[in-house]
Amino acid sequence: MLKKVIELLLLLGIWIALVWSIQVADVIAGxxxxxxxxxxxxxxxxxxxxxxxxxxxxxxFLLYIPVFLWAVIKSNLDVTYRVFHPEIPIRPGIVKVKTSxxxxxxxxxxxxxxxxxPGTLTVDFIDDNLYVHWINIVSEDPEVETKIIVKKFEKYLKKIFD
Amino acid sequence: MSDLVMTLLSVGVFFNFAGCIGLIRFPDIYNRLQASTKCVTLGTILILLAIVIHFGWNSISIKAIFCAVFILLTAPAAAHAISRGSHRAGFPLWEGSIMDRYRDDFPQKPRE
Structure with a gap:
């Protein structure tokens, strides 16, 4: 019951933000x-x-946001470089990494x-295994791949959600 | 329109442009998804940020912020769904690919 009330207030808040008006009719409709x-x-x-x-x-979570945004910007510069390079420098493949x-x-x-x-795209998630398409594979050792792809986010997400 | 807004718009459009070029130049569907997902996400968010700065704190900016959050949440989910669907439908990786651990675990049926 409490869960439903919190959800209701959350949705009502989003509604009011989108309508941007606190007239009685708008709030009742929301x-x-x-x-x-x-x-x-x-x-x-x-x-x-x-x-x-x-x-x-x-x-x-607030600490995680800048880490995430910085990674997004780096990944864009990386992809832009590969797109405009005359020879398209890619070594693609799908690797399997583990998460805890x-x-x-x-x-x-x-x-x-x-x-x-940068350079990674999650293809599928089965139990603890992530299948990740990687545009520039630097190593064929699963341990090293896990370290490069997963570890930098895992330590934050563990503290936020687990 | 201030210089900051113009800069944000230009950089956003540039990243969207890079994403489109990548869509044409990259060899297979998985690499193309990489280009389209990443560049178009940041490009569109920068354009929305320019809107927020240009219009100030009012209802238009709130809608732009909601759009940015939903793009961040849904673009990766869509890319995941398309790549997984293509792999299961039997589209192989590009010949120059190094390895495919997903095919090792879930053998692909050849396309008819």
Whole structure:
């Protein structure tokens, strides 16, 4: 029940931000729409999100944002370089790496982060194994691959979500 | 329109352009997804950031910020779905690829 109330308030907040008005009619309309959405889709909302209401986790999340944005910028410069280079310097392939993260939401964030960072794209996720398409393979040793691709995000995501 | 807004717009359009060139130049679907996902995500976010700075703090900026967050969340998910679907449908990697651990674990059926 508490979970549904929090979800309702969250959706209502997003509605008000999008409509950008706090007139009574707008708020009532938003409340009704949020109520319908919560009643239908409440089950697929991941309950693990509520662990986030914790100062330590929020602190690590704020630290994670610049690390992530820096990785996104580096990955764009890397891809742009490969795109405009006359010989297209790529050594592509799909590698298999392991992660020690447990919760689903942490794994989702890890997969999304890997996709947006230099030269890697998550193809599939089965149990603890990530299959990652890598545009420039530097090593054929799974240990080294795991270290390069996964470790830099794992230490943050472990503190945020696990 | 200030210099900062113009710079952000230009860099954003440049990254989107690089993504499109990559879509044509790279050899197979997986490499093309790399170019399109990364460059188009950052390029579009920079354009949305230019909108936020240009219009200040009002309803247009809020919508731009929501768009940026949803692009960050959905672009990788779409790339994952397309690459996984293509691999399962039997599209092989480019001949110059080094290895394919996914094919070793889940053998591909040749396409008819």
């Amino acid at each position: 409340f009704l729409v949020s109520l319908v959405v919560v009643l239908i889709f409440s089950d697929i909302f991941p309950a693990e999100v509520f662990k986030m209401f914790n100062p330590v986790r929020i602190f690590w 993260l447990k919760s689903d939401i942490a794994k989702t964030f890890l997969a999304n982060s890997i996709t947006l960072t």
